[in-house]
Amino acid sequence: MSHINSEMSRAVKSTETVRNIKKYIPSFYDRGQRRQLPETQLVWNMLGTGAEILRAFDLVGEWPENYGTLCAAQKVAMGFCQEAEAEGYSNELCSYVRNTLGYLRRCRDSGEVPPEAPLDGMGNPNLLLGSALICEPRYKWFQAIGTHFLNVPQFNDDPVSPPYDADLEDPRLAEHYKTQIRATLLAQISFLEQQTGKKLDMGRFSEIMKNSQEAMKYWYRVLELRKAVPCPMGSEDYFTAIIPFLYLAGDREAVDFYQDLYTEIKDRVDRGIGVIPEEKYRFGWLGIPPWFNMGLFNYLQTLGAVVCVESTYYVGQPVEVDLPDPLENLVERTWKTAQYKQKQGSEINPDICNPGVFSPGVGAGLVKRWVFEYKLDGAIGHRTRSCRATSMGQLHVKNKLAEIDVPMLIFESDMVDPRAWADAQVKMRFQGFLETIDARRSKKFS
Amino acid sequence: MDTLKGLARAKELYLDRRKRVKELKAQGKKVLGYVCLFAPPEIMAAAGILPYRLRGDLKEPITKAHDFVEPFGCPYIRNLFDQDLKGNYDFLDGLIMSHSCDMVQRLYGIWTLNTRPSFKYFVNVPHTLTPWSKEFFKRELIFFREKIENFSGNKISNDQLQKTIKEYNTSRALLRKLYSLRKENPPLLSGTEGLQVLVAGMGLPVEEFNNLLQEVIEEVMSRGQGPPKKTARLMLYGSVCDDLSLIQLIEEGDACVVIDDTCIGTRSFRHDLPETPDPMDGLVTAYFDSFLCPRTDRGPGSARFRYIADLAKEYKADGLIMYIYSYCDPHKFDAPDVSMSLRKEGLPSLILDDDYSLTNLASIRTRIQAFIELLS
Ligand code: SF4
Ligand code: SF4
Numbered sequence: 051m052s053h054i055n056s057e058m059s060r061a062v063k064s065t066e067t068v069r070n071i072k073k074y075i076p077s078f079y080d081r082g083q084r085r086q087l088p089e090t091q092l093v094w095n096m097l098g099t100g101a102e103i104l105r106a107f108d109l110v111g112e113w114p115e116n117y118g119t120l121c122a123a124q125k126v127a128m129g130f131c132q133e134a135e136a137e138g139y140s141n142e143l144c145s146y147v148r149n150t151l152g153y154l155r156r157c158r159d160s161g162e163v164p165p166e167a168p169l170d171g172m173g174n175p176n177l178l179l180g181s182a183l184i185c186e187p188r189y190k191w192f193q194a195i196g197t198h199f200l201n202v203p204q205f206n207d208d209p210v211s212p213p214y215d216a217d218l219e220d221p222r223l224a225e226h227y228k229t230q231i232r233a234t235l236l237a238q239i240s241f242l243e244q245q246t247g248k249k250l251d252m253g254r255f256s257e258i259m260k261n262s263q264e265a266m267k268y269w270y271r272v273l274e275l276r277k278a279v280p281c282p283m284g285s286e287d288y289f290t291a292i293i294p295f296l297y298l299a300g301d302r303e304a305v306d307f308y309q310d311l312y313t314e315i316k317d318r319v320d321r322g323i324g325v326i327p328e329e330k331y332r333f334g335w336l337g338i339p340p341w342f343n344m345g346l347f348n349y350l351q352t353l354g355a356v357v358c359v360e361s362t363y364y365v366g367q368p369v370e371v372d373l374p375d376p377l378e379n380l381v382e383r384t385w386k387t388a389q390y391k392q393k394q395g396s397e398i399n400p401d402i403c404n405p406g407v408f409s410p411g412v413g414a415g416l417v418k419r420w421v422f423e424y425k426l427d428g429a430i431g432h433r434t435r436s437c438r439a440t441s442m443g444q445l446h447v448k449n450k451l452a453e454i455d456v457p458m459l460i461f462e463s464d465m466v467d468p469r470a471w472a473d474a475q476v477k478m479r480f481q482g483f484l485e486t487i488d489a490r491r492s493k494k495f496s
Numbered sequence: 497m498d499t500l501k502g503l504a505r506a507k508e509l510y511l512d513r514r515k516r517v518k519e520l521k522a523q524g525k526k527v528l529g530y531v532c533l534f535a536p537p538e539i540m541a542a543a544g545i546l547p548y549r550l551r552g553d554l555k556e557p558i559t560k561a562h563d564f565v566e567p568f569g570c571p572y573i574r575n576l577f578d579q580d581l582k583g584n585y586d587f588l589d590g591l592i593m594s595h596s597c598d599m600v601q602r603l604y605g606i607w608t609l610n611t612r613p614s615f616k617y618f619v620n621v622p623h624t625l626t627p628w629s630k631e632f633f634k635r636e637l638i639f640f641r642e643k644i645e646n647f648s649g650n651k652i653s654n655d656q657l658q659k660t661i662k663e664y665n666t667s668r669a670l671l672r673k674l675y676s677l678r679k680e681n682p683p684l685l686s687g688t689e690g691l692q693v694l695v696a697g698m699g700l701p702v703e704e705f706n707n708l709l710q711e712v713i714e715e716v717m718s719r720g721q722g723p724p725k726k727t728a729r730l731m732l733y734g735s736v737c738d739d740l741s742l743i744q745l746i747e748e749g750d751a752c753v754v755i756d757d758t759c760i761g762t763r764s765f766r767h768d769l770p771e772t773p774d775p776m777d778g779l780v781t782a783y784f785d786s787f788l789c790p791r792t793d794r795g796p797g798s799a800r801f802r803y804i805a806d807l808a809k810e811y812k813a814d815g816l817i818m819y820i821y822s823y824c825d826p827h828k829f830d831a832p833d834v835s836m837s838l839r840k841e842g843l844p845s846l847i848l849d850d851d852y853s854l855t856n857l858a859s860i861r862t863r864i865q866a867f868i869e870l871l872s
Contacts, residue, residue, distance in 0.1 A: 138832030140849070142568075142823055182623035182793055186598050189623060189793045190829035196796020197833050206793055208629050210595075213618040214605045226635050233628035397605030400598070435568055438823060442566050442602050446609075449564065 058468060059345025060123060061286035064325045065318075067311040068287040074307040075298055082170045085110045091246060092173045094195075096181040096188055098406040099207055099238070100380075102262050102300035104179075106255045107242050112172045113297060114191065118146035121153070122341035122466040126166045130156070131467050137198065144187040145436045145466035147194070154199040177245055178204035179238070183211075184401045184410050185439035205241040207234045211388070211400040218389045227388070231403055232381045239377075256376040258300035266368045266407060268308035269295055273365070275315045276358050277424050280324020281332060282315045285357040286347035289339050292363045295407060330354030331484060334420050336361045336411065336447060337432035337440050338465040349477070353484055358424045361412045361447075362440055366390060380405055394419075395450075398443030410440040414450040421456050427487050431460040435470055457490070459483040502715035503689055505708060509696035510740070513551065517699055518587055520546055525701075526589045526648060528615070531576065533764055533787065534594035535619040536779050539641050541702055542660040543648040548588065549698035549760070550576050554739040554852055564610050568823050570599040571852035572736055577603060580611045590615025590647065597791040597826050617643050624793045625785060633784045637776055657775040663702045668765035670709035675762065677716055678754045679811055682725040685716050687732070687743040687753025689723075694760050695738050723752055728871045731808045732756040733834065733845075734819035735789075735827055741854050742819060745861055751868045755811035757804055758819075763788055766803075790826035798837035801830075805841040814871045816845040817864070821852055844870060 063069045072079050085092045095104060095111045104111045121127035127145065133152030135141050141148070153172065156164040163171035178200070180192035189206045196204055209231050216223060239250050272291070276283055283291075291311060294304035318324075333350075335357045340346060347357060369386040373379040388402040395415020396402055402409075420426060429451060431444035448458040461479050464470035500508050509516060517527055527546045530537065537547035552575040561578035579585060591613040595601045601618075608616045620636050622629035645651055674693065677684040693712055697705040716722070728751035732743070736759045743753050756762055767786050770778040784792070794800045808816060816838055820827045835845045846867040848860055 138835060140828045140831070143825065143828055186623075186791060186825045187829070190790075190825065193793065193796050194829060194833070197798060204796065206624055208622045208624040208626065208793075210620055210622045210629075210632060213601075213620065215608070215616070215618070223639075226632070226639075230622065230628060230632045233626075233631075234624075237626065237628070397609060398602050400601055433566060433568075438566075438569055438602075438825070439598065442569055442599075443606065445564060445566050446606050 058125070058343045058471070058473075059348070061290075061344035062348050063287050063290065065283055065287050065311065065314055067307065067314050068291050071290055071293065071307065074310075075294055075301075075303045077301070077303065078293065078297055079169075081110055081112065082173065085112075085173045091176045093177040093179050094172065094175040094192075095179045096183075096192075097296055098183045098401075098404050098408040099179050099181050100299070100406040101297055102255070102258045103238065103242065105258050105298075105300040106250055107246050107248060109177075109242075109246070111297065112175065114150040114172070115146045116293075116297065117153075117168075117172055118149040118466045119341040120168045121149050122468070123344070124166075124168050125342060125468070126168070127342065127466045128468055129166070131469075139194070141467075142436060144185070144191070145464055147187050147191045148436075149466055150191065151194060151198070154195065158199055175200065175202055177202060177242075179242075180204060180206040182206050182208040183404055184408075185437075187439075203241075203245055205238060207238050207405075209234050209384070209403045209405060211403045212392070213400075214392065214395075214397040216392075218392055224385060227403055228381055228385050231384050231405060232377070235377065235381065235405055252376055259376050259379065261302055261305050262299040262407075263368060265295060265299060265304040265308045266365060268305070268312045270365055270368055272308065272312050272315050273359070275312075275319050278319040279332070279425060280322070280326070280329040281356045281358040282318035282324060284325045284347055284351065285335055285339065285360060286344055288357075288360055289344065295365065296363065299407065325356050326351045326354065328354060329356055331356070331427045331487060332425055333357045334359045334361070334417060334424065334426050334429040335432070336417070336429060336444050338362055338410075338434050338437060339432060340463050340468075340471060341465055342468045343471060346476075350480065353480065355480075355484065357430065358426065359420050361417060362410060364409055364412050365407050366394075366409070366412070398446055411443060414443075414447045417447050418450055418454060421451070421454065426456070428456055428483070429458040430483075431458060433460050433462040434465045435462060436464050436467060457483070457486060502708070502711040503692070506689070506693045506696040506712060509700070510692040513696065513699035514587065517546065517548055520701070521587060527587065528590045528592050528647075529585055529588040530592040530594075531573070531600055532594055532596035532759070533783055534596050534621045535592045535617075535640065536637065536783055538657065538660050538664050538769070538779065539637065539644055539652065540592070541664070542652045542657045543644045543650045545644065545648055546699075546701055550579075550585065551695065551698060551738050552576055552736070552852060553579055553584070554741060554854060557853070564606055565603060569603070570597070570821055570824050572821050573599050573603055575852055577607050577611075580607065588613070590617070592617050592619070594619035595621040596789070597824075599823075599825075615647055621784070623791070630780055630784055634776055634780045637779055641776075654775055658771060660702070661769050661771060661775055661778060663706065665768045665771070666706050667697070667702055667709065668768055670706060670713065671765045674709060674713050674716070675755065677713070681729070681812065682723050683729075683752055683754050684722045686723040686747055687756075688740055688747055690753075691737070691740055691743055698738070698760065723747070726750050726752045728752075728815065728868045729754045729811070729813050731804075731811065731813035731816045732758060732761070732819060733804065733816050735759050735821060735824060737761070737819055739854075741857075742848075742860075745857065746817070746864055749861075749865055749868060750872070751864070754813055755807055757788075757807060759789070762807065790830040798833050798840075801834050801837040804834060805838055805843060808838070808843055809841075813843070815867065816843060817867070818845055818847045820847060820849055822849060
């Protein structure tokens with residue numbers, strides 16, 4: 051095996067645009083400097099609360115989840131996780147959270163930013179903007195921060211998702227959920243107005259939302275182009291290419307990035323260029339990747355396997371809504387997206403009333419459809435021990451795929467905590483999985 | 497009907513709650529299984545249904561659920577699902593779940609798609625204690641009420657609901673009275689006996705439970721010989737504790753459990769359900785505002801745990817045992833904060849992590865013994 055296959059390696063990206071992402075979104079990478087500017091307010095923010103809102107209030111954001119991925123990639127997350135455990139937090143708890151709590155404990159106990167902290171640390175937030183969406187750890191996280199480390203104002207939004215069997219076409223139910231989405235959004239805005247002393251400029255917000263929609267359109271087109279054989283872009287690029295829409299939705303830079311990525315991928319498809327010269331296996335991916343070892347995707351490629359589509363952070367087809375009031379527009383768009391996602395069979399995925407465009411997973415029905423659309427040989431599920439939210443339901447998807455005779459491999463580790471990683475074991479399981487697929491193929495053709 | 501009374505009857509019901517339910521079913525009563533109080537039993541009872549709170553079977557290893565749900569979710573809820581897969585809830589007419597915690601929410605689809613109950617419903621619950629979230633929950637309860645009306649064929653009038661709430665409040669008052677007998681030293685009622693009564697109540701019509709509570713209170717107050725005096729008085733904290741094993745283990749040693757803060761314990765009856773002109777308002781207050789489950793976001797700070805120290809002091813507990821299930825995010829996140837806030841009050845605590853099987857009984861016993869020694 052080549053050096054690429056070594057334990058815990060970083061990913062080698064395939065596309066020019068993703069390799070150059072730092073040039074497209076300097077504001078994301080130099081946020082450490084930007085928050086030093088006078089009058090700047092720093093908000094620690096959760097995925098799903100809507101980057102557009104931050105933009106509209108000129109807030110500088112820091113995302114503890116993203117910081118977890120950074121610390122993992124730079125191999126310092128384990129130390130922070132252990133610090134959190136020393137504070138009494140169980141090692142079963144979300145490793146993004148443990149990473150933040152451990153980092154804060156170090157800051158508190160030593161009075162300074164730990165020297166190994168990437169990007170000079172996370173800064174001292176003026177506000178915490180959390181979310182009760184997706185999973186309990188997300189609001190428990192800020193609750194713990196507020197209790198143990200930082201006494202700053204905080205707000206958690208609370209968009210509630212309907213169960214899989216609710217009749218979302220029922221107008222009364224629609225109003226019931228939309229009322230909640232609207233109320234929590236308005237409350238978030240009024241919290242930010244109070245804290246920043248600024249009024250939300252609706253004209254500007256409309257512009258930001260337009261940019262965000264445009265970026266999403268290009269991004270979705272990129273995802274659609276990945277249906278091509280050979281696949282023009284794999285997960286090693288995807289999991290970096292998500293950064294603009296997760297953290298900078300609404301910025302012009304995000305539009306430029308996705309537009310250029312689209313052009314590059316379109317060109318690849320037109321010329322029949324794939325991620326690897328000889329594509330033997332195509333997979334769908336479920337779950338958060340192991341951020342400390344993104345080279346895993348390159349390893350798969352050495353075996354001839356490409357991951358063509360991912361359930362985590364999948365955006366789905368952007369829903370077109372055109373209401374004059376930008377907030378109502380957002381509410382309506384959120385609701386229509388929820389309806390769309392429910393139709394895809396979101397039996398376990400609760401995250402469907404999410405004003406930020408973020409999903410920790412998609413429905414089993416959609417994954418089944420992907421098998422045909424993306425011509426998949428199977429699926430790979432990363433069962434992250436400390437994140438129940440994106441792991442639970444993978445078995446359900448596996449069972450659903452079995453109904454159409456499509457195999458799925460579920461392997462276990464973690465998104466941030468490398469202690470959960472067993473390199474030889476994981477690789478053996480991948481190899482075994484590919485052998486099963488080979489065996490199935492020869493059976494089919496014999 | 498059985499002829500046993502009081503504590504003996506509670507014990508009999510603890511050992512087999514299903515027997516009584518089956519009798520009632522034979523008399524034509526509809527029975528709905530429910531997982532958690534966020535789907536208020538009062539609404540079901542007001543429609544003439546028997547709300548049957550599902551109970552785990554700690555001694556039954558999970559075998560079937562593994563095929564449908566990942567191993568590292570809440571072991572308690574997986575145990576319930578496993579039992580349903582094995583047909584242990586066949587006598588139920590339907591299943592009611594709620595967004596108690598994410599684990600329950602996520603399992604709803606997997607559970608109901610693989611067991612296909614004849615009737616199923618999910619009560620949604622927001623996480624933040626804001627006025628709009630309360631309004632949302634109220635609308636959810638209104639929908640739930642309608643759904644139950646359709647299912648039962650009985651319209652639930654406000655009068656009927658208020659009457660039922662009164663009956664449930666009687667239970668709450670009787671339970672508080674029964675618990676207060678544990679303030680004595682030695683307590684007049686052991687933790688083991690107390691839990692048997694609670695579990696018995698999870699599957700009885702409210703009037704029948706109230707009669708049982710009356711009998712138990714009279715028996716306990718009049719009996720000569722109660723539990724013996726022990727060195728340590730303990731409080732039990734955690735989510736669902738519906739099996740005697742742990743409390744028995746504690747009480748076999750030199751300690752007694754005198755008070756709890758658990759889902760089926762004081763959390764559910766510490767306060768009355770407010771009897772409001774619109775009964776739905778009282779239900780919202782009882783089950784959203786005042787129901788102190790860590791799944792609800794009550795903001796930062798440790799003031800939210802003040803009530804635990806207050807209860808411990810009221811019952812003269814010397815320390816707290818936190819019995820927390822593996823992978824239970826709500827409780828595990830709170831655990832360090834609870835310990836911290838109790839430490840400030842001079843109350844030591846011990847965290848026991850269990851996968852709802854108590855298979856590591858020997859090590860748990862040793863830890864409890866060491867904790868009791870520390871207290872003495
Ligand atoms: S979804 Fe998973 S990774 Fe994200 S915050 Fe929740 S538990 Fe952590
Ligand atoms: S024990 Fe915890 S995870 Fe399990 S049902 Fe209760 S609150 Fe949820």
